[in-house]
Amino acid sequence: MAKLNREKVDIVTVSNAANVSISTVSRSFNHPEKVSADTRKRIDRAVRKLGYIRNRAAQTIHGIRSGTIGLIVPTMDHAIFSELMEAFSRSVEAHGFSMLVASHGYDLEKEYAVTRKFLEHRIDGVALIGQEHSEETYQLLEQNRTPAISIWNYSAKSRLPCVGADNTRAGEMAAEHLLENGHRRIGLLFAPGNGNDRAQGRMDGARAALKAAGIDTPAEWTLQSPYSLSAAKRDVRILLEQTHRPTALLCGNDVLALGAIYAAQSMNLHVPDDISVIGIGDFKGSEDMHPALTTIRLPAQRIGFLAGEQLADAIINKPDHLPRVECAIALRARQSCRAI
Amino acid sequence: MAKLNREKVDIVTVSNAANVSISTVSRSFNHPEKVSADTRKRIDRAVRKLGYIRNRAAQTIHGIRSGTIGLIVPTMDHAIFSELMEAFSRSVEAHGFSMLVASHGYDLEKEYAVTRKFLEHRIDGVALIGQEHSEETYQLLEQNRTPAISIWNYSAKSRLPCVGADNTRAGEMAAEHLLENGHRRIGLLFAPGNGNDRAQGRMDGARAALKAAGIDTPAEWTLQSPYSLSAAKRDVRILLEQTHRPTALLCGNDVLALGAIYAAQSMNLHVPDDISVIGIGDFKGSEDMHPALTTIRLPAQRIGFLAGEQLADAIINKPDHLPRVECAIALRARQSCRAI
DNA sequence: TCAATTTATGAAAACGTTTGCATTACTATT
DNA sequence: AATAGTAATGCAAACGTTTTCATAAATTGA
Numbered sequence: 216m217a218k219l220n221r222e223k224v225d226i227v228t229v230s231n232a233a234n235v236s237i238s239t240v241s242r243s244f245n246h247p248e249k250v251s252a253d254t255r256k257r258i259d260r261a262v263r264k265l266g267y268i269r270n271r272a273a274q275t276i277h278g279i280r281s282g283t284i285g286l287i288v289p290t291m292d293h294a295i296f297s298e299l300m301e302a303f304s305r306s307v308e309a310h311g312f313s314m315l316v317a318s319h320g321y322d323l324e325k326e327y328a329v330t331r332k333f334l335e336h337r338i339d340g341v342a343l344i345g346q347e348h349s350e351e352t353y354q355l356l357e358q359n360r361t362p363a364i365s366i367w368n369y370s371a372k373s374r375l376p377c378v379g380a381d382n383t384r385a386g387e388m389a390a391e392h393l394l395e396n397g398h399r400r401i402g403l404l405f406a407p408g409n410g411n412d413r414a415q416g417r418m419d420g421a422r423a424a425l426k427a428a429g430i431d432t433p434a435e436w437t438l439q440s441p442y443s444l445s446a447a448k449r450d451v452r453i454l455l456e457q458t459h460r461p462t463a464l465l466c467g468n469d470v471l472a473l474g475a476i477y478a479a480q481s482m483n484l485h486v487p488d489d490i491s492v493i494g495i496g497d498f499k500g501s502e503d504m505h506p507a508l509t510t511i512r513l514p515a516q517r518i519g520f521l522a523g524e525q526l527a528d529a530i531i532n533k534p535d536h537l538p539r540v541e542c543a544i545a546l547r548a549r550q551s552c553r554a555i
Numbered sequence: 556m557a558k559l560n561r562e563k564v565d566i567v568t569v570s571n572a573a574n575v576s577i578s579t580v581s582r583s584f585n586h587p588e589k590v591s592a593d594t595r596k597r598i599d600r601a602v603r604k605l606g607y608i609r610n611r612a613a614q615t616i617h618g619i620r621s622g623t624i625g626l627i628v629p630t631m632d633h634a635i636f637s638e639l640m641e642a643f644s645r646s647v648e649a650h651g652f653s654m655l656v657a658s659h660g661y662d663l664e665k666e667y668a669v670t671r672k673f674l675e676h677r678i679d680g681v682a683l684i685g686q687e688h689s690e691e692t693y694q695l696l697e698q699n700r701t702p703a704i705s706i707w708n709y710s711a712k713s714r715l716p717c718v719g720a721d722n723t724r725a726g727e728m729a730a731e732h733l734l735e736n737g738h739r740r741i742g743l744l745f746a747p748g749n750g751n752d753r754a755q756g757r758m759d760g761a762r763a764a765l766k767a768a769g770i771d772t773p774a775e776w777t778l779q780s781p782y783s784l785s786a787a788k789r790d791v792r793i794l795l796e797q798t799h800r801p802t803a804l805l806c807g808n809d810v811l812a813l814g815a816i817y818a819a820q821s822m823n824l825h826v827p828d829d830i831s832v833i834g835i836g837d838f839k840g841s842e843d844m845h846p847a848l849t850t851i852r853l854p855a856q857r858i859g860f861l862a863g864e865q866l867a868d869a870i871i872n873k874p875d876h877l878p879r880v881e882c883a884i885a886l887r888a889r890q891s892c893r894a895i
Numbered sequence: 896t897c898a899a900t901t902t903a904t905g906a907a908a909a910c911g912t913t914t915g916c917a918t919t920a921c922t923a924t925t
Numbered sequence: 926a927a928t929a930g931t932a933a934t935g936c937a938a939a940c941g942t943t944t945t946c947a948t949a950a951a952t953t954g955a
Contacts, residue, residue, distance in 0.1 A: 225940090225941055225942085226941060226942065227941080235904075235905085236904065236905045236906075237905090237941090237942080237943095238904070238905060238906080238907095238943080238944080239903085239904060239905075241942065241943055241944085242903095242904090242943090242944090245943075245944095249902085249903075249904095250903075250904085251902080251903060251904090254903080254904085266695075266698050266699070268671065268674050268675055268699070269675050269941095269942085270616065270675070270677060270940095270941055270942065271612075271675045271676050271677070271942095272611075272612040272613075272615035272616045272621060272676070272677055272940095272941080272942090273612075273616045273910090273940075273941035273942035273943085274941085274942060274943075275612035275910090275942090276610065276612045276613045276616060276909095276910045276911055276912080276940095276941085276942080277909075277910050277941090277942055277943050277944085278909090278910065278943085279910095279942085279943075281612065282675075282676070283655070283676065290641060291631070291637050291640045291641040291644065292634070292637040292638045292640070292641040292839070293637075294632070294634065294637075296637075297631050297632040297633075297634075297636075297637035297640075298632045300631045300632070300637075300656075301630060301631040301632040301658060304631065304656065304657060304658060305658075308657065313655050313657065313672055313673065313676060314655065314656055314657065315623070315653050315654065315655055315656075316640075316644065316654055316655075316656045317644060317648065317653065317654065318641060318644060318645075331608065332653055333653065334608050335608055335609050335610070335611045335622075336611050336612070336622070336623065336653060337610060337611070337612055355606075358606050359606070359608070443839075444839070444840040444843040444844075445842070445843045448843055470840075473840075474843065476845075477843055477844065477845045480845045481845060499632070499783075499784070500784040500810075500813075502785070503784040503785045503788055503814065503817055504784075504817065505816075505817045505820045505821060565910090565911055565912085566911065566912065567911080575934075575935085576934070576935045576936075577911090577912080577913095577935090578913080578914080578934070578935060578936075578937095579933085579934060579935075581912065581913055581914085582913090582914090582933095582934090585913075585914095586914095589932085589933075589934095590933075590934085591932080591933060591934090594933080594934085609911095609912085610910095610911055610912070611912095612910095612911080612912090613910075613911035613912035613913090613940090614911085614912060614913075615912095615940090616910095616911085616912080616939095616940045616941055616942080617911090617912055617913050617914090617939075617940050618913085618939090618940065619912085619913075619940095
């Protein structure tokens, strides 16, 4: 069966082989109950024999859903986004959709271009990361009435429906944990905030909580490092070489936190005895590090899964209003912070 | 411009607005030189005003390429695959393709199902990870004459053209490095080999090299752990609690190696003084760990990039034969192994 | 046994493009 | 001024489906 056939096999080929009209073949796929058992069997045999595969493009121009959903991320190779992607993919796939993915490298114009390209493919819906997008991107989506959601951050006044966590609160919680443990000299290490409202929100939250406790972090203790172990390590080493050192480091994400820990270790400083480190994210592996990382857990898998469900639901059932979903975050107090 | 219009806008809408026929509109997109500058300008204005976006599905059924490439991975949230994906995506995108992605969780039947689904979308090409696929998957691709490549492992006798590294050799090189450093008591820690020819190949290579040196690893020093820091940590702890301990651990990938290091650290064993650890992969961050991980570098980004180029080339230029591309691997001797 | 339903199938239009061919209006050549 | 050639455009067929409507065949009910 399914022999190698030089010519393309389409619904006509099948209908000929099964000695029925193309309408019947189509029906046998889409409304099998309307076709006699006998005919159906004959068609199935022909399909298998010829190796026929339906052409979704043809269905799509007929007004049927394309069966694709787009996911546009800043980058795929950050642990946090790949976890999210995997979960999102699994959940939309369970509803029969295929996933188109692209990354834009924190460039909002690129994001617009990719969105446009996806719309050419007539995606049934699209998910974007965060809520910082160009006005053109928002308009493009509204104009085409393409179901779209924003994932990763929660905000009560997001322009798109969103599924995510409150990054500002995450920053606050991290700061509060350090404060509760008696820290007052706190260094800040964050990823650049432009094109990245997650990082910005966390930073704002942390700053606000510290300010509320009467603490103003000096500029030389406020580090901005790209998302990379080596960059964080390098930058934190410089900070720690100063004579006047913070007792704790609040890091915008777990990778930066791990970099900070490595920096400390490489200078023979003990974490948490000599310096405490707290992260945000709770990436895979943060729990198993040594010392186990104290961090704020952002439920990436849950967010990805729920986002997929929401979007699939939006496409299939066309509710006229999509809710905003806030996913709970929580402190994971482990071994990288101590009370002073 | 681009007002919110209730009705769909297609090429007919545009042609009316610009007072030309649909043929001219189409030509103005695809063969602009065949349309007078004046008309083109008029069309462009209409396009912008209406917010028209070409329908690739319609082009596709006309026999034109769909402009999509599929990438099917075991899982997206292993560092190594996400790095690969990002590089692959960038490279196919540069050639104008959009990327469909799916994961199969090391289940070859799922892989077949996903491949089929992608074929329904009329992908122009597809990339699979590794060379272990079901016969049905191979036949499906051959039958449809869909350009396909296998990425990640190189093998001179692969059924599909491949772009990748020699995993067997990686295993050998890791073993050789330990042998050269005087180790004879070597523990093995690998991911399960079924549905994962990469892991299997590395293990075979390591075993062969050890055997050639007259070393037979006892069963209790041969660990099989799922790809996870915590599993590796747990399993290695058990191994290290034995009185008769290996002097070195050869790990099938860097995550397992890092887990092994954490296990050692948690038992107050020093790496490399008390035990040496070597990994395979050289993931992002392995270099920055503490101690910096000695490992065999597999160039994930380069593989992803070249694979994208190869596949795009196969689609665009239809050469009748695609070469196999082997990407060089190399030892990165850092601080986690010592000579004894 | 005949009319009235019901069931199974086919014919044809529609979906949004691209492109080969035909037509018209210029431009250049003599 | 007539002819050949070229540039710009339109018409209509084609791509592979789905679905509405019509029709034929089978079943039901009297």
